[in-house]
Amino acid sequence: MAIKIIKGKKRPKKTENKITKNGAKKTVGKRSVKKASQNKHVRSVVLTDSPKIPYGVRVLVKPENKIKEKKNEIKKSIKKIFRNVIILLFIICLAFSSVYAYNHLMSYLCSLERFFIENIEVNGCKNITESEIMNTIPFKVGETAIGINLWQFEKDLMNIKSELKKVSAYRRNWFGKGKKIKVVVSLTEREPEVFIYNKGNKEGLDFDNKPFNLRGNMSLMQIPFLLYDTEQDRQTLLHFYKNLKTYFSDLIPEMKEIKFGELDDIVITMNNGTEIYWGYPKESKIKEKVRKFFAISKDLANKKQGMDYIDLSFLDVNKDKVIVKISNINEEVKK
Secondary structure (H helix, E strand, O other): OOOOEEOOOOOOOOOOOOOOOOOOEEEEOOOHHHHHHHOOOOOOOOEEOOOOOOOOEEEEOOOHHHHHHHHHHHHHHHHHHHHHHHHHHHHHHHHHHHHHHHHHHHHHHHOOHHHEEEEEEEEOOOOOOHHHHHHHOOOOOOOEOOOOOHHHHHHHHHHHOOOEEEEEEEEEOOOOOOOOEEEEEEEEEOOOOEEEEEOOEEEEEOOOOOEEOOOOOHHHOOOOEEOOOOHHHHHHHHHHHHHHHHHHHHHHHHEEEEEEOOOOOEEEEEOOOOEEEEEOOOHHHHHHHHHHHHHHHHHHHHOOOOOOEEEOHHHHOOOOOEEEEEOOEEEEEOO
8 A cells, every 4th residue: 555645836825634644635735745654654655736635745654553564564574484494404414414314324334244346247259359348347356346337337338449339247146045156248330331441441330330340250251231321321321231131132142342333323333343223222222223133133143244334323213124234235124
């Protein structure tokens, strides 16, 4: 509730009424403005002109019961703040007590011989040696198994050894009676689907599109090279090769390299020098093109003839057109 004082254009000759405490509006003289503003029950004073009250001022006073309500609200706010502070201090004390109890319990369990690591077992090694894995394990036999972070160990090992496709580490005999704990590390190694050149080095690439170092006899595998300029080209060629392998698996060992040609079409080079101009990597055309290629290859084999190249790109628009170059003679073969 605010105090509103309306000042007239002319000074009134006398004060008509006095200020009361019941919240009523009273008309007073101009000299009462200062007195009204100093009254403890008055909240504020506003001077305005009004044509309805040209000679005088109007004062709205603050009721006494509103003052008591305001005091009660302040007291309640103070009590609420005090209660919240007490609750916060209790939570802080409880947290410190829990941390202390947890550290004390962990210290006690770590000292028990029952939870010592008796053995570390490594499974799944093919090209990676067991000693390589053992050297990367941050915990040793005879140490406590409590508190070791196997999840972080798996993550770190995957980052160190790009040849690994999956790492799983877990504890055994955790609750076994009379048995100590054994930690088992299971590995799954990557196998190359194609070769790539990475900064001049020959590396393997699987269908996860993850380059990795070649181990053991991997470099002797009969699989093609992927030649590319950008990461996007590598992803596209790898996806194409994955679909092609389903129908073309018998000739995979005969492939030398797969790349993009000058027209952004795929070119496959065989070990005998034959080039296959595949066309665009449309998945829907793979089965049809493979069938045409085998039919033409079988026909030429019966005639004891070879081919320098075969152009299957026309099958993208014409189901019956294939260009084959035989012994330096361009011949169109229709099947």
